[in-house]
Amino acid sequence: MNADEVAELIESGLEDADVTITHPRGSHDEDHLAALVVSPAFEGKTLVEQHRMVYDALGDHMTTDIHALEVKTYAPEEYEEYEG
Template sequence: MDTADVERLIESGIEDAEATVTQPRGEDDDHLAAVVVAPAFEDETIVNQHQLVYDALGEHMTTDIHALELKTYTPDEYTTRE
């Protein structure tokens, strides 16, 4: 699955989300990494944040994506990260 397609799915599935999806060097096409920034992550645990992303990707998580390295941030967290 193309990284741009994954970005579009995440951004359309989570309101006001900004997603950057890459394919780590040396990995297969079905191994991806994503950084997702969304106000929807406010007051959510990391587990719930990741679940929101998985829900946005739907069946693609079992059919097209084998592994997804995920980093999720609220807008404030992303601005102040080190």
Template sequence: MNPADVEDLIREALPDARVRVRRARGEHDDDHLAALVVSPAFEDEMLVNQHQIIYDALEGHMTTDIHALELKTYTPEEFEDAPETFD
């Protein structure tokens, strides 16, 4: 699945989110992706619940079009101190 299509699906579910999806580093398969998602929707949610929000946004694509998804999720406040960037 194209990373831009995955970004679109996540943004549809979380319109206020900042999202970046890329091919996973070191992976040569098109179905291994890495996503960075920052959203206020993650406030007061455990990490597993944050990830479940993303999986729900991707509907059935996780079992058909995406073999693996490396997720990094943050609230906007957490992202201020995170080592990741959107560059």
């Protein structure tokens, strides 16, 4: 599964999600991905809940097509502070 397909799955499973998929530094394995996900659906959720929402959007692909996924999640306001 390529990065664009992973991004599409997350975006379709989360409200107004803005998703960027990359390969983590030092990783040359196509199955190791990093996801930066910004969505208003994360507002008021714990970090564990946010990550669970991303994994739920990916469904069975996490066990069949994606070997490892590094996840960073932010609500829009949190991301603005992070970027600032």
